[in-house]
Amino acid sequence: MKHFYHTMPMGALVCGLVAGGISLSAPAQAQALEFGVYEGESCPAGYTPLTPLDAFWTFLTRCDELPYSGVFRIADGSSIDGPWNNCQQHGSDTRELDYILCKPNYQLFDIDGTTFAVVRGGDQCLEGFEHVDFATASAYSDEICTHVGYWGIARIGGGGSIDGVGYGCGVRATDSRELGDAICVEIE
Template structure:
């Protein structure tokens, strides 16, 4: 999957300057970081930009999208590039060439090693691999706090680790489909 374009975090107070000092700040969604990817899906660790995120992100910054594209966003919707003023379309059934994706992972560090909890799937980010059972066991108290209180995440070898709500349990094998993954940076 080819990454086409990347946006840095945006200012939260989009409208306050336009209103001449009256604070009409956009919600936190206005700070959405996004990337443009080829195809109808996002890579591991990313999820399609929600329509509300797209609205607030491009309300006053439509020119930050590539000019002539039409981009897939979440819930079957799409958004046009600046050529059509970033107009959104619900239930767009066309096959589109690009998708707007936002990060859906969290990086954390344990003893100088970078780990990632990847939400929404069992795959790791590029440059990462599933943490092995021995490492997950050795650092289970630290890792489980990142899983999510009632979460269960995939680790290497088909195992899993539980969040704090399940007492940080760890299994060498777990045949269930899981929604998250714990990964470690490849050295």
């Protein structure tokens, strides 16, 4: 999967209109997001498709940041056109598209000078990272489990898992369940 375009994050975008003394504004959580354009119909590990709302707010004033003539997959079977068609969105687009717009879905954290990542929405690690081994997860369980999610359970190396704080930060050497997140460590 080739990543060929990326932009830096932008602060919250707030649009306002005063009509007859009533202010109509964008929701506070509306913001332009960091995104990447990837070949294919799926995002790489640690990334998730932009939602239609994400795409709307990201490209409302920045449509020219997309490659000109492309049509790009976004979440929920939707798509968005490039600047050639003013970033118009299409729901239920069943065509096979060459590109997808993805946003980061991971969090980096540091323990004793080592960079770790919790990757949401899958049990794969980011490029340049590998699953934390059982010994490391056990040694740093109190620190790592706070990043898992209170009631979360995340994949670690060797097919094991680590629980979030709500489950007491337990670490298992093996766990055959399908898990939605992963704890990874940067490869040295």
